[in-house]
Amino acid sequence: MSSSMVEDDTDDELQLSSAALEALNSFLVEKDERQKRFEDLKATLEKEYEERQKIITMEDFEEDWQQSQFWYDSATAEMLAEEILDGAIEGTLVGIVSAPSVFVKIQELKAAERIPDSIKVRLLEFDKRFDLFPEFIHYDFQYPLRLPSELKGKFDRILIDPPFLSNDCQTKSALTARWLMKPWVAPTRAASTSHDSDGRDTAEQSPTRIIICTGQVVKELVEKLFRQAGVRATTLEIRHSKGLSNEFLCYSSFESKRIKWEG
Structure with missing residues (x-):
C-alpha cells in the first residue's frame, strides 16, 4: 500500500469526523430550540390556566333590574347549589335556568374542589355577559x-x-323545564328497579330533582305546572343580596334536612 493511499484514507476519516461533529452540533442546537419552544409553550399554558382559575363572583356582574335581575346572596346561592347537586353522580346533567348566581357559586365550589368536575352543569341565561363561561x-x-x-x-x-x-x-319556564328534563319522576320513585332507555338500573342514577325559586303570589300556578314532578312550596328562606320586596318562595320536588314542604 502506498503512502499516498494511507494519507487519502486518513483525510476521508477526518472529513467524516467533521461531518459527524457538524451533524451532532446541529442536532444539539435543534434540541435546545425545541426545548426552549416547549418551555415557552408550557409557560404560556400555565399562565392561561392561572387566568382560567381566577374566581369569578357575582360581584363582577351588576344587576340589571330592567331585566328583572336580582342575585341571591352568597349563602342562599351556596345552599341552593348544594341542594340541587346533593347526591349527584358522575355524568349527572344539571341545568341552572335564569339563576346565574347559583351557577357562579357552583363554579366557585368546583374551583375549591368541593364539587367534582364529572358533574356537568349548564347555564341557560338571557344575559350574554355570562357567555364567558363555556357552559353558557x-x-x-x-x-x-x-x-x-x-x-x-x-x-x-x-x-x-x-x-x-x-x-x-x-x-x-315550566315548558322549558319539561322539555329539558328526563321523565319527571319524584325522588322517592326514582329508586325503583326499573330500567331506562339505555338499560341502566334507575336505582344507580341520581334522582330527578327540581327547584323553582319564584314569588309566593304564583304558588297555585307553580304547584299546578309541576304537579307531576311532585313539586310543592317549601319553608326554605330565599334571600337576595340587595333585598326584594316580593314574598319569595322556594318550591321543590323533594325534601332534605334543609328543605321541608309547607304543612
Whole structure:
C-alpha cells in the first residue's frame, strides 16, 4: 500500500469526523430550540390556566333590574347549589335556568374542589355577559323551546328562577323545564328497579330533582305546572343580596334536612 493511499484514507476519516461533529452540533442546537419552544409553550399554558382559575363572583356582574335581575346572596346561592347537586353522580346533567348566581357559586365550589368536575352543569341565561363561561347557553323564556335540539330530555336536575311573575313567564319556564328534563319522576320513585332507555338500573342514577325559586303570589300556578314532578312550596328562606320586596318562595320536588314542604 502506498503512502499516498494511507494519507487519502486518513483525510476521508477526518472529513467524516467533521461531518459527524457538524451533524451532532446541529442536532444539539435543534434540541435546545425545541426545548426552549416547549418551555415557552408550557409557560404560556400555565399562565392561561392561572387566568382560567381566577374566581369569578357575582360581584363582577351588576344587576340589571330592567331585566328583572336580582342575585341571591352568597349563602342562599351556596345552599341552593348544594341542594340541587346533593347526591349527584358522575355524568349527572344539571341545568341552572335564569339563576346565574347559583351557577357562579357552583363554579366557585368546583374551583375549591368541593364539587367534582364529572358533574356537568349548564347555564341557560338571557344575559350574554355570562357567555364567558363555556357552559353558557343563551335562553329567552319568550321562546321556551328555542334551544339546541340535543338538550331535549337530557337533564337530570333543574333549578329555575323565572325572571317575571306573570302567568306567561311561569308557564313558559315550566315548558322549558319539561322539555329539558328526563321523565319527571319524584325522588322517592326514582329508586325503583326499573330500567331506562339505555338499560341502566334507575336505582344507580341520581334522582330527578327540581327547584323553582319564584314569588309566593304564583304558588297555585307553580304547584299546578309541576304537579307531576311532585313539586310543592317549601319553608326554605330565599334571600337576595340587595333585598326584594316580593314574598319569595322556594318550591321543590323533594325534601332534605334543609328543605321541608309547607304543612
